[in-house]
Amino acid sequence: MYIHFPENKMFDYIEVYGRGAAEVTSIVFDSRKSQKGAAFFCMKGLNQDGEAFIDEALQKGSTVIVSQNGKRMKELSLSYPALTFIEVLNTRTAAAQFSAAFYHNSCRDLFLTGVTGTNGKTTVASYIRSILNVLGLPAGMIGTNGIWSSREKLPFRGSTPTTPEAPDLHRIFSEYAEHGEKAAVMEVSSIALDQKRVEGIQFDVAVHTNLSPEHMEYHKTFENYREAKLKLFKQADKAVVNADDVLGAEILSVFPGRVLTYSLNRDVQADIHAYAITPSETGTSAVIEMNGHAQHVFLPVFGEYNIANILAAVCTALHGGYSLSRVLEAAEKIEPVEGRFQVVWGKEKQKIIIDYAHTPTALDQLLREVKKQNGRRVILMLMGIGIRDFSKMPRMAATAEGRADQIVVSVDHPGDHEPQVIIDQVLSGFRHPEDPSISTALNREEAVRKALSLSSEGDIVLLTSGCINGAQIVKGQSIPHSDEKVIEEYFEQNGCGQQRSI
Structure with missing residues (x-):
């Protein structure tokens, strides 16, 4: 795309130095991906500042450099008069604006839903995608489980664990x-x-799942975290709100558009309720009621909290103009979500549950559901996440203590930390860390194998937390990992097969 910046103002800037026009072939924020014709945005991350990599971007062929450092932009324009250097007030805002324009504002051509909340984002997003596809509206999905089209998972390596950076995001919308x-x-x-x-980005629908303390390593205070979540509802036409959550009332008090609320408690005022929730080995039956109309459904999901997630997805589809009967029919056909109460059966009838529960609240909910399956021993794999808030780790241990027959403590995404340091932080939350039922493993693969080795016929093995985009983050590298592959190899090596269920 040939751009004459003073005439075609695709984003807010303060000054253009050097050449006023350039042929832009791509947008990058990682200098290693710079190439001929790239526009390089000097964005500041948690550990690196793009300013430090301008020289590399230039050496690799970038023709446009965008930065908040006006003095340096002016100086570089004197050294590279044939290139374009642009001073902006905020590089991230400029990157978002330019990316949207560069990719022809493709997001406006999509029925676009944004899901936010502490727990359940991936599950709700997956359910929405699945329901819309069954209804005949081809839908893609972007999130922790990767980038999906309406048909399949796409070979796209995310720039961040959950929500891609703006240039990647708008490229995905364009595709x-x-x-x-x-x-x-x-x-x-x-x-x-x-x-x-x-x-x-203006979302057609913004969805709220729930709120509990998380990402304190970034936000520092719960108030900052809460305020960040609320921003989504300032850029959406319609909203879906969990009436059972403390943040729900606040969203309802400030959101000017149409809102649909959902609840698992019939005593709570909401637009749609679910009750008579009854689990089985193959799914969950429930009654879903809206506007006095009650319908019995059988859903291929497990856990009451996932019934709440179903309601969030149902409300989103209702916002899309579909009838409740059609949406519920589609909900009965939803696809299982990778790594979210995903059940794998061992040949010795171990019920292995892979679930991303990585907060005290999510872990508590998971353990409550497992408790309903009376008489079965529980082997829990409990993880400390090295790239997250260290203060959360002892609370995870406190949540788990006394609620499993065996606990294997290990590490997800150690980042730059030594695994033993993370393990020790988790162990500090147990009242009795010396209990013989508590053991440790230095990495996820070793922990999965240990948890399986501790199981016997009829046991439940809970593998919590998990990978981001199919990988573990270790010292800046994404190391591929698959629990399913480890499980399969374990049973093969120990002389018995395993089969996958729902």
């Missing part, structure tokens, strides 16, 4: 529109909102 997708649902994290990755 969706080009390949015939009519809708997209995406997880919108609090960090993404704070870092302006979705700046300028």
Whole structure:
């Protein structure tokens, strides 16, 4: 795309230095991906500042450099008069604005849903995608489980764990529109909102799942975290709100558009309720009621909290103009969510549950559901996450203590930390860390194998937390990992097979 910046003002800037026009072939924020014709945005991350990599971007062929450092932009323009250097007030805002324009504002051609909340984002987003696809509206999904079209998972390596940076995000929207997708649902994290990755996007629907303390390593205070979450509802036409959550009332008090609320408590005022929730080995039956109309459904999901997640997805589809009867029929056909109460059966009838529960609240909910399956021993794999808030780790241990027959403590995404340091932080939350039922493993693969080795016929093995985009983050590298593959190899090596269920 040939751009004459003074005439075609695609984003807000203070001054253009050097050449006023350039042929732009791509947008990058990682200098290693710079190439001929790239526009390099000097964005500041948690550990690196793009300013430090301008020289590398230039060496690799970038023709446009965008930065908040006006003095340096002016100086570089004297050394490279044939290139374009642009001073902006906020590089992240500029990147979001320019990316949207560069990719022809493709997001406007999609029925776009943003999902935010502490727990359940991935599950709700997956359910929405699945329901819309069954209803005949081709929908893609963007989030922790990767980038999906309406048909399959795409080979796209995310720039961040949950919500991609703006240049990647708008490129995905463009590819969706080009390949015939009519809708997209995406997880919108609090960090993404704070870092302006979705700046300028107007969502058709914003969904709120729940709120509890998380990402304190970034936000520092719960108030900052809460305020970040609320930003999504300032850029949406309609909203879906969990009436059972403390943040729900606040959203309802300030959101000017149409809102649908959901609840698992019939005593709570909401637009749609679910009750008579009855679990089984193959799913959950429930009655869903709206406007006095009650309908019995059987859903291929497990856990009461996932019935709440179903309601969030149902409300989103209702906002899309579909009838309740059609949406509930579609909900009965939803696809299982990778790594979210995903059940794998061992040949010795161990019920292995892979679930992303990575907060005290989510872990508590998971353990409550497992408790309903009386008489079965529980082996719990409990993880400390090295790239997250260390103060959360002892609370995870306190939540788990006394609620499993065996606990294996290990590490997810150690980042730059030594695994033993993370393990010790988790152990500090137990009242009795010396209990022989508590053991440790230095990495996730070793922990999965240990948990399986501690199980016997009929036991439940809970593998909590998990990978981000199919990988573990270790010292800046994404190391591929699959619990399913480890489970399969374990049973093969120990002389018995395993089969996958729902």
